Amino acid sequence: MKTEAIDKLIAAELKIRPEQVRAAIELLDAGNTVPFIARYRKEATGSLEDEQLRQLEDRLGYLRNLSKRQEEIINRIEEQGKLTDELRASIEQATKLQELEDLYLPYKQKKRTRAQMARERGLEPLANAMLLQMDTKGTPAQKAAAFVQDGGPVATAEDALAGAMDIVAETIMEDASLRKAMRERLWRTAVIETKASPKAPEEQAAVFQMYAAYEEPLSHLPAHRTLAINRGEKLGCLNVTLKTDTEANCRLIYRQVHKRPSIWEDALQAAIEDGYKRLLFPSLERELRAKLTEEAEAQAIHLFGVNLRQLLLQAPLAGHTVMGLDPGYRNGCKMAVVDSTGRVLDYGVLQITQSKGAYEAAKRKVLASIRAHHVTLLSIGNGTASYETEQFAAELIREYELHDVHYLITNEAGASVYSASKLAKEELPDYDVVIRGAVSIARRVQDPLAELVKIDPQAIGVGQYQHDVNQTELAHTLDATIEAAVNHVGVDLNTASPALLRHVAGINATTAKNIVTFRDENGRFTSRRQLLKVPRLGPAAFTQCAGFLRIHEGKSPLDDTPVHPESYQLAQELLQKLGFALSDLKDKDKLPLIKMKREMMKPQDETRLAKELAAGLPTVHDILDALVSPGRDPREDLPAPLTRQAIVKLSDLKPGTILRGTVRNVTDFGAFVDIGLHQDGLIHISELSHRRVKHPLEVVAIGDTLKVMVISVDEKRGRIGLSLKQVPKGERL
Numbered sequence: 168m169k170t171e172a173i174d175k176l177i178a179a180e181l182k183i184r185p186e187q188v189r190a191a192i193e194l195l196d197a198g199n200t201v202p203f204i205a206r207y208r209k210e211a212t213g214s215l216e217d218e219q220l221r222q223l224e225d226r227l228g229y230l231r232n233l234s235k236r237q238e239e240i241i242n243r244i245e246e247q248g249k250l251t252d253e254l255r256a257s258i259e260q261a262t263k264l265q266e267l268e269d270l271y272l273p274y275k276q277k278k279r280t281r282a283q284m285a286r287e288r289g290l291e292p293l294a295n296a297m298l299l300q301m302d303t304k305g306t307p308a309q310k311a312a313a314f315v316q317d318g319g320p321v322a323t324a325e326d327a328l329a330g331a332m333d334i335v336a337e338t339i340m341e342d343a344s345l346r347k348a349m350r351e352r353l354w355r356t357a358v359i360e361t362k363a364s365p366k367a368p369e370e371q372a373a374v375f376q377m378y379a380a381y382e383e384p385l386s387h388l389p390a391h392r393t394l395a396i397n398r399g400e401k402l403g404c405l406n407v408t409l410k411t412d413t414e415a416n417c418r419l420i421y422r423q424v425h426k427r428p429s430i431w432e433d434a435l436q437a438a439i440e441d442g443y444k445r446l447l448f449p450s451l452e453r454e455l456r457a458k459l460t461e462e463a464e465a466q467a468i469h470l471f472g473v474n475l476r477q478l479l480l481q482a483p484l485a486g487h488t489v490m491g492l493d494p495g496y497r498n499g500c501k502m503a504v505v506d507s508t509g510r511v512l513d514y515g516v517l518q519i520t521q522s523k524g525a526y527e528a529a530k531r532k533v534l535a536s537i538r539a540h541h542v543t544l545l546s547i548g549n550g551t552a553s554y555e556t557e558q559f560a561a562e563l564i565r566e567y568e569l570h571d572v573h574y575l576i577t578n579e580a581g582a583s584v585y586s587a588s589k590l591a592k593e594e595l596p597d598y599d600v601v602i603r604g605a606v607s608i609a610r611r612v613q614d615p616l617a618e619l620v621k622i623d624p625q626a627i628g629v630g631q632y633q634h635d636v637n638q639t640e641l642a643h644t645l646d647a648t649i650e651a652a653v654n655h656v657g658v659d660l661n662t663a664s665p666a667l668l669r670h671v672a673g674i675n676a677t678t679a680k681n682i683v684t685f686r687d688e689n690g691r692f693t694s695r696r697q698l699l700k701v702p703r704l705g706p707a708a709f710t711q712c713a714g715f716l717r718i719h720e721g722k723s724p725l726d727d728t729p730v731h732p733e734s735y736q737l738a739q740e741l742l743q744k745l746g747f748a749l750s751d752l753k754d755k756d757k758l759p760l761i762k763m764k765r766e767m768m769k770p771q772d773e774t775r776l777a778k779e780l781a782a783g784l785p786t787v788h789d790i791l792d793a794l795v796s797p798g799r800d801p802r803e804d805l806p807a808p809l810t811r812q813a814i815v816k817l818s819d820l821k822p823g824t825i826l827r828g829t830v831r832n833v834t835d836f837g838a839f840v841d842i843g844l845h846q847d848g849l850i851h852i853s854e855l856s857h858r859r860v861k862h863p864l865e866v867v868a869i870g871d872t873l874k875v876m877v878i879s880v881d882e883k884r885g886r887i888g889l890s891l892k893q894v895p896k897g898e899r900l
Contacts, residue, residue, distance in 0.1 A: 657800075
């Protein structure tokens with residue numbers, strides 16, 4: 168596939184202009200990162216967004232691989248002396264690998280098949296006669312008898328006829344157009360059927376009870392059910408088959424192959440039935456199951472990425488001194504207090520679920536720590552003994568009238584993974600592994616992004632069936648998601664950990680460590696330009712990363728904005744046009760005036776400024792926005808996490824009860840909401856809205872604070888059914 172064809176195809180798929188595609192490809196090929204291109208090369212790409220650029224990058228990789236495969240196939244067929252102009256054109260015009268492999272299938276080197284053995288015995292002319300269907304006199308047996316030789320490879324006419332039919336079956340079933348048509352027909356009409364395996368262990372079989380006798384049209388099967396069925400099949404709990412009308416499919420193939428009345432009609436029909444059952448259907452069944460799985464995995468990975476981004480971009484509860492509580496029964500509740508910068512002030516282990524005396528001692532210890540360090544927020548992990556720990560916190564707040572102290576239940580997923588990691592040992596060398604978990608639970612409410620990037624995304628606990636999908640694709644998507652979130656927010660160069668820095672555009676793990684080492688040895692950064700002194704961080708890496716790194720109270724106020732150093736001169740000229748100086752960005756009295764002037768500007772004013780300064784309009788627009796509020800965190804506009812002072816009891820929940828909650832996870836079938844209990848409640852997709860909802864993400868996102876109505880409580884199974892649509896309009900948030 169030629170470069171021009173790739174450009175046009177991507178442009179059509181993404182609904183953008185070919186010149187935008189060409190510009191983006193040039194920038195990517197030059198080694199620029201997606202965040203850098205999206206933010207600082209808008210003039211070149213026509214303001215393509217981060218997600219569009221990632222789709223373009225992925226599709227570009229696919230089409231370049233396709234082009235490489237086209238060349239390989241053309242060369243191999245040419246070596247066989249079988250390449251025609253028509254076949255070459257078909258190969259060059261293919262836009263999918265599946266189409267390409269269908270075209271190559273008849274020429275592909277295979278294991279020794281029945282058809283190949285028949286060809287070796289000289290039966291191909293007989294097969295060709297059957298395919299041409301020209302004979303109207305005699306019988307197939309009489310025609311086949313001509314290929315029988317005493318002591319030869321063909322013993323009887325029946326043997327000859329059977330061999331010829333094997334060749335015919337393979338030839339017909341390898342036809343690219345027929346395979347495509349039958350693949351599309353099966354996708355439209357086939358039904359996937361699952362049955363419980365009699366060999367399945369009882370406990371595992373119970374998990375897949377829904378699929379013990381289940382069927383659904385193949386094309387309607389949603390992603391989460393596909394992955395559930397695949398898991399059940401892999402565990403040996405389910406037997407999965409594809410149901411289709413075999414006779415009707417064979418009739419359709421026969422009608423397509425049949426050319427004219429001949430003596431070969433019965434033999435041709437028998438060859439088609441054999442080829443369909445033995446060759447075509449098993450192959451297409453594998454392909455369609457693979458397609459179903461691929462699409463389901465893509466949906467699950469996409470959902471995981473969306474959930475992770477929303478989780479990372481939750482509003483930070485900055486400024487709080489936080490007590491992290493990592494609940495537990497036998498080993499007690501681990502406690503750690505961190506100040507507003509994340510520095511550990513106090514720690515210990517509390518016995519909340521043991522004796523009354525230990526409970527009271529824990530209360531005294533926590534109260535003393537709250538008062539000594541001015542704790543304003545308790546972050547309670549949602550794991551084992553979370554309910555008892557919440558009871559403890561609520562009672563303490565109520566008994567001692569701690570009006571300035573609130574608590575919230577924090578998703579502790581991944582805290583234990585972090586606490587035992589090499590990174591945690593480097594960051595908290597003086598603390599036991601169990602205390603590190605409590606520190607993580609405290610810090611992740613202060614700045615979710617900075618803390619959660621330290622943890623393997625797969626351990627964070629959002630998404631669905633994460634261990635059943637392509638792990639390479641999942642890792643690629645999650646890395647891209649973290650990179651996008653980190654660069655969207657920006658990173659404080661003087662406080663960021665290596666784990667956070669390595670996700671900044673242009674910075675790898677080694678460079679991130681070098682930045683921190685340089686900072687430790689030379690003191691805080693006062694200018695972005697100092698990055699050029701960091702080992703292994705050259706001009707190219709500086710160009711990619713500088714705009715995403717922030718320096719609070721540095722030499723230049725522009726270092727605390729998203730303005731790239733390459734545009735500092737332009738930023739100063741814009742300030743002058745507005746009647747201000749660079750120093751005014753540090754003046755709290757001048758900033759409101761700058762903001763007022765910015766808000767009063769109209770699009771035509773921006774266009775005029777861009778022309779006067781010979782600058783790109785998107786860059787001018789972004790710089791004007793950045794000058795309004797240096798140091799601003801884009802997460803400030805998001806709603807703060809829900810905090811509590813009173814406990815919710817499962818026994819108190821009744822259908823009709825209305826509660827406030829926070830969305831913890833979004834799946835294809837609904838949303839899980841934290842309502843203050845150890846177990847989250849589920850809003851099924853059907854309970855999200857009175858209108859038809861295709862996907863829960865249309866209505867809710869991780870971190871959303873909602874009012875929900877309890878519609879069912881199953882104490883034995885620990886399940887709580889919630890509804891969003893049944894909450895009276897007057898009570899909704």
